[in-house]
Amino acid sequence: MIKPLLDRVVLKMVESEETTKSGIILAANSKEKPQVAVVVAVGPGGNIEGKEVVMQVKENDKVVFAKYAGTEIKLDGEEYIIVKQSDILGVIE
Amino acid sequence: MIKPLLDRVVLKMVESEETTKSGIILAANSKEKPQVAVVVAVGPGGNIEGKEVVMQVKENDKVVFAKYAGTEIKLDGEEYIIVKQSDILGVIE
Amino acid sequence: MIKPLLDRVVLKMVESEETTKSGIILAANSKEKPQVAVVVAVGPGGNIEGKEVVMQVKENDKVVFAKYAGTEIKLDGEEYIIVKQSDILGVIE
Amino acid sequence: MIKPLLDRVVLKMVESEETTKSGIILAANSKEKPQVAVVVAVGPGGNIEGKEVVMQVKENDKVVFAKYAGTEIKLDGEEYIIVKQSDILGVIE
Amino acid sequence: MIKPLLDRVVLKMVESEETTKSGIILAANSKEKPQVAVVVAVGPGGNIEGKEVVMQVKENDKVVFAKYAGTEIKLDGEEYIIVKQSDILGVIE
Amino acid sequence: MIKPLLDRVVLKMVESEETTKSGIILAANSKEKPQVAVVVAVGPGGNIEGKEVVMQVKENDKVVFAKYAGTEIKLDGEEYIIVKQSDILGVIE
Amino acid sequence: MIKPLLDRVVLKMVESEETTKSGIILAANSKEKPQVAVVVAVGPGGNIEGKEVVMQVKENDKVVFAKYAGTEIKLDGEEYIIVKQSDILGVIE
Numbered sequence: 001m002i003k004p005l006l007d008r009v010v011l012k013m014v015e016s017e018e019t020t021k022s023g024i025i026l027a028a029n030s031k032e033k034p035q036v037a038v039v040v041a042v043g044p045g046g047n048i049e050g051k052e053v054v055m056q057v058k059e060n061d062k063v064v065f066a067k068y069a070g071t072e073i074k075l076d077g078e079e080y081i082i083v084k085q086s087d088i089l090g091v092i093e
Numbered sequence: 094m095i096k097p098l099l100d101r102v103v104l105k106m107v108e109s110e111e112t113t114k115s116g117i118i119l120a121a122n123s124k125e126k127p128q129v130a131v132v133v134a135v136g137p138g139g140n141i142e143g144k145e146v147v148m149q150v151k152e153n154d155k156v157v158f159a160k161y162a163g164t165e166i167k168l169d170g171e172e173y174i175i176v177k178q179s180d181i182l183g184v185i186e
Numbered sequence: 187m188i189k190p191l192l193d194r195v196v197l198k199m200v201e202s203e204e205t206t207k208s209g210i211i212l213a214a215n216s217k218e219k220p221q222v223a224v225v226v227a228v229g230p231g232g233n234i235e236g237k238e239v240v241m242q243v244k245e246n247d248k249v250v251f252a253k254y255a256g257t258e259i260k261l262d263g264e265e266y267i268i269v270k271q272s273d274i275l276g277v278i279e
Numbered sequence: 280m281i282k283p284l285l286d287r288v289v290l291k292m293v294e295s296e297e298t299t300k301s302g303i304i305l306a307a308n309s310k311e312k313p314q315v316a317v318v319v320a321v322g323p324g325g326n327i328e329g330k331e332v333v334m335q336v337k338e339n340d341k342v343v344f345a346k347y348a349g350t351e352i353k354l355d356g357e358e359y360i361i362v363k364q365s366d367i368l369g370v371i372e
Numbered sequence: 373m374i375k376p377l378l379d380r381v382v383l384k385m386v387e388s389e390e391t392t393k394s395g396i397i398l399a400a401n402s403k404e405k406p407q408v409a410v411v412v413a414v415g416p417g418g419n420i421e422g423k424e425v426v427m428q429v430k431e432n433d434k435v436v437f438a439k440y441a442g443t444e445i446k447l448d449g450e451e452y453i454i455v456k457q458s459d460i461l462g463v464i465e
Numbered sequence: 466m467i468k469p470l471l472d473r474v475v476l477k478m479v480e481s482e483e484t485t486k487s488g489i490i491l492a493a494n495s496k497e498k499p500q501v502a503v504v505v506a507v508g509p510g511g512n513i514e515g516k517e518v519v520m521q522v523k524e525n526d527k528v529v530f531a532k533y534a535g536t537e538i539k540l541d542g543e544e545y546i547i548v549k550q551s552d553i554l555g556v557i558e
Numbered sequence: 559m560i561k562p563l564l565d566r567v568v569l570k571m572v573e574s575e576e577t578t579k580s581g582i583i584l585a586a587n588s589k590e591k592p593q594v595a596v597v598v599a600v601g602p603g604g605n606i607e608g609k610e611v612v613m614q615v616k617e618n619d620k621v622v623f624a625k626y627a628g629t630e631i632k633l634d635g636e637e638y639i640i641v642k643q644s645d646i647l648g649v650i651e
Contacts, residue, residue, distance in 0.1 A: 002436060004462040005428055035166065041462075049458070050423035051143030056098055064095060064166055064175065071461055073407065073436055082436065082461040086142070089164055089175040090097040090134075128259065144236030149191055157188060157259055157268065179235070182257055182268040183190040183227075221352065237329030242284055250281060250352055250361065272328070275350055275361040276283040276320075314538065330515035335470055343467060343538055343547065365514070368536055368547040369469040369506075374622060376648040377614055413648075421644070422609030443647055445593065445622055454622065454647040500631065516608030521563055529560060529631055529640065551607070554629055554640040555562040555599075 002075065004043035004082060007053045011037035011065065011081045036092070037081060038062050045085070055085060062092045095168065097136035097175060100146045104130035104158065104174045129185070130174060131155050138178070148178060155185045188261065190229035190268060193239045197223035197251065197267045222278070223267060224248050231271070241271060248278045281354065283322035283361060286332045290316035290344065290360045315371070316360060317341050324364070334364060341371045374447065376415035376454060379425045383409035383437065383453045408464070409453060410434050417457070427457060434464045467540065469508035469547060472518045476502035476530065476546045501557070502546060503527050510550070520550060527557045560633065562601035562640060565611045569595035569623065569639045594650070595639060596620050603643070613643060620650045 002010050014036045038060060045055040057063060069087035073080055095103050107129045131153060138148040150156060162180035166173055188196050200222045224246060231241040243249060255273035259266055281289050293315045317339060324334040336342060348366035352359055374382050386408045410432060417427040429435060441459035445452055467475050479501045503525060510520040522528060534552035538545055560568050572594045596618060603613040615621060627645035631638055 001465050002462040003465050005460055006458070008461050010462065035164070043462075044428075047424060047426070049425065052140060053142065054140070056137075064164070066164055071407070071436070071438055075464070086099070088098055089101050090095040090103065090136075092168070093094050093096050128257070145233060146235065147233070149230075157257070159257060179192070181191055182194055183188040183196065183229075185261070186187050186189050221350070238326060239328065240326070242323075250350070252350055272285070274284055275287050276281040276289065276322075278354070279280050279282050314536070331512060332514065333512070335509075343536070345536060365471070367470055368473050369467040369475065369508075371540070372466050372468050373651050374648040375651050377646055378644070380647050382648065415648075416614075419610060419612070421611065443593070443622070443624055447650075500629070517605060518607065519605070521602075529629070531629055551564070553563055554566050555560040555568065555601075557633075558559050558561050 002041060002073075002080065002082070004041055006043050006048050007045055007055065007085045008043040008082050009039055009055075009057060009085055009088060010041040011063065011070070011083060012040045013037050013079055013081065014062065035065055035067055036062065037065060040080065043085075053085065057085065057088055057091060064089045064092065095134060095166075095173065095175070097134055099136050099141050100138055100148065100178045101136040101175050102132055102148075102150060102178055102181060103134040104156065104163070104176060105133045106130050106172055106174065107155065128158055128160055129155065130158060133173065136178075146178065150178065150181055150184060157182045157185065188227060188259075188266065188268070190227055192229050192234050193231055193241065193271045194229040194268050195225055195241075195243060195271055195274060196227040197249065197256070197269060198226045199223050199265055199267065200248065221251055221253055222248065223251060226266065229271075239271065243271065243274055243277060250275045250278065281320060281352075281359065281361070283320055285322050285327050286324055286334065286364045287322040287361050288318055288334075288336060288364055288367060289320040290342065290349070290362060291319045292316050292358055292360065293341065314344055314346055315341065316344060319359065322364075332364065336364065336367060336370060343368045343371065374413060374445075374452065374454070376413055378415050378420050379417055379427065379457045380415040380454050381411055381427075381429060381457055381460060382413040383435065383442070383455060384412045385409050385451055385453065386434065407437055407439055408434065409437060412452065415457075425457065429457065429460055429463060436461045436464065467506060467538075467545065467547070469506055471508050471513050472510055472520065472550045473508040473547050474504055474520075474522060474550050474553060475506040476528065476535070476548060477505045478502050478544055478546065479527065500530055500532055501527065502530060505545065508550075518550065522550065522553055522556060529554045529557065560599060560631075560638065560640070562599055564601050564606050565603055565613065565643045566601040566640050567597055567613075567615060567643050567646060568599040569621065569628070569641060570598045571595050571637055571639065572620065593623055593625055594620065595623060598638065601643075611643065615643065615646055615649060622647045622650065 004010050039057050042055050045053040065083055066087045070081040070083035097103050132150050135148050138146040158176055159180045163174040163176035190196050225243050228241050231239040251269055252273045256267040256269035283289050318336050321334050324332040344362055345366045349360040349362035376382050411429050414427050417425040437455055438459045442453040442455035469475050504522050507520050510518040530548055531552045535546040535548035562568050597615050600613050603611040623641055624645045628639040628641035
């Protein structure tokens with residue numbers, strides 16, 4: 001389990017199949033990296049380099065995030081992406 | 094439905110035909126991406142990295158936005174662009 | 187009509203002929219984009235990302251603005267340029 | 280007449296002849312743009328993007344300014360350069 | 373022993389074998405630099421260029437950090453990487 | 466005479482001969498621009514873009530300054546370099 | 559003797575031999591510039607462009623510093639490097 005620092009958020013990629021079922025497909029060509037993921041862990045936010053950051057996403061939120069943002073890691077066979085909250089564009093409801 | 098975070102705004106592209114009816118055409122050559130869209134969802138604004146951002150657009154506003162700004166996604170067959178409010182140049186009235 | 191957001195200003199290009207009559211010609215070679223325009227709409231200014239911006243130009247001001255600044259759009263056959271006030275260098279009186 | 284906005288300053292290039300008489304020549308090779316000019320108009324300064332700027336040059340000051348700084352325009356046959364005060368390095372006395 | 377300054381953190385690379393046992397493998401191809409390390413020393417944080425930085429990692433934390441971040445040094449045969457705390461993405465628990 | 470604005474400092478290059486006498490030679494190859502100079506004029510400092518700058522060098526200080534910093538000008542046959550105080554690394558005593 | 563300004567620190571390179579004795583060798587290939595040095599002079603710190611900087615190294619500290627940081631100069635046959643304190647990563651104890 002990864003506990004993100006500061007304003008970081010750990011995301012788990014949504015499988016392509018799951019993406020299709022929910023009707024969400026990226027507009028760009030299908031070879032590009034999908035940008036929809038589920039939040040699995042949220043950093044504490046707080047005072048980050050002198051600026052107050054309030055975390056606005058929570059576990060299990062399905063989110064859209066900025067292409068090329070974040071760092072990918074694998075843990076126990078699962079792929080995760082760690083992004084800053086500011087790289088998250090919106091929550092899908 | 095996408096609920097934008099922070100100062101993000103979800104835009105739906107205005108169809109080319111609709112653009113023409115309203116008399117709005119981009120000055121640049123016609124192969125460039127149109128920059129007129131309708132606001133479909135507005136983030137909460139508020140304190141963003143220590144700066145107070147007040148949202149000044151609202152749903153259904155027809156807006157002009159900066160070329161190359163934002164991230165495109167498709168949801169249930171519709172194309173959207175998510176931009177920061179600061180990428181919106183003006184509202185067409 | 188475009189209502190600019192924040193510190194944006196909508197400019198209408200001054201026709202070349204009009205530019206010549208008023209004696210204003212750009213120093214650079216004549217193929218470059220002219221940089222003199224008339225203000226047609228002014229954003230509200232105010233608190234923009236935590237900084238207070240007071241608008242100092244008004245409708246009908248003839249202004250000089252920074253080359254390459256702004257975004258061009260066409261509305262009802264007229265060409266406009268939307269710039270930030272900080273891209274406006276001075277007012278011609 | 281150009282009335283500069285904010286912390287802008289309008290400069291009129293000093294003729295090469297005049298430059299020579301006053302003994303001022305740029306160290307770089309003579310094909311480079313001269314960097315000595317006379318102040319013809321000074322912006323109001325004041326609060327600029329949240330920072331207080333006090334104007335420290337005045338009309339008729341002969342100043343040295345940073346190479347490549349500013350925007351050149353011609354007005355009624357005279358060449359001017361509009362720079363930010365921070366591009367002015369010093370006043371020649 | 374290296375005592376890091378400011379918001380710096382000294383990391384000791386986790387051996388590949390150890391990485392595998394704990395089930396952590398980077399998603400990217402195996403030739404890339406591993407990004408998992410153990411914290412061996414933590415700077416004092418405090419007021420850093422006018423911003424208050426609170427250190428949130430401690431000795432023996434196993435952390436994920438941003439690729440390409442930090443400076444590698446060898447001390448008494450051990451390899452270390454010195455990063456800023458802001459280059460640490462999360463703690464593995 | 467040049468009166469520097471803000472946090473600018475006017476430097477007069479130390480002649481190579483003089484440099485050698487005082488035992489100061491740049492480590493880099495001898496074709497590089499020497500970086501030792503004498504202060505001939507100091508700007509007033511004060512509030513510069515919202516930040517208080519206190520001038521810490523004075524006339525006749527012999528200083529080391531950052532390579533490539535500053536603008537060179539010639540006045541009455543003497544070569545000067547105008548730098549920001551922050552480009553001055555130290556005073557030689 | 560060089561008295562550094564502001565948050566600058568004067569470093570004297572540690573000889574390769576000395577480096578080896580203390581067991582410190584850079585991880586990168588041996589042709590790269592060593593990054594271990596001894597502090598010979600420390601600037602006063604204080605308010606630097608509106609930010610309070612407290613100096614945390616002292617004379618005779620052996621420090622690790624960021625590759626490519628600083629400016630090299632020779633004084634009386636000795637080589638020095640002048641860096642900002644923020645380029646110093648840690649103190650070796």
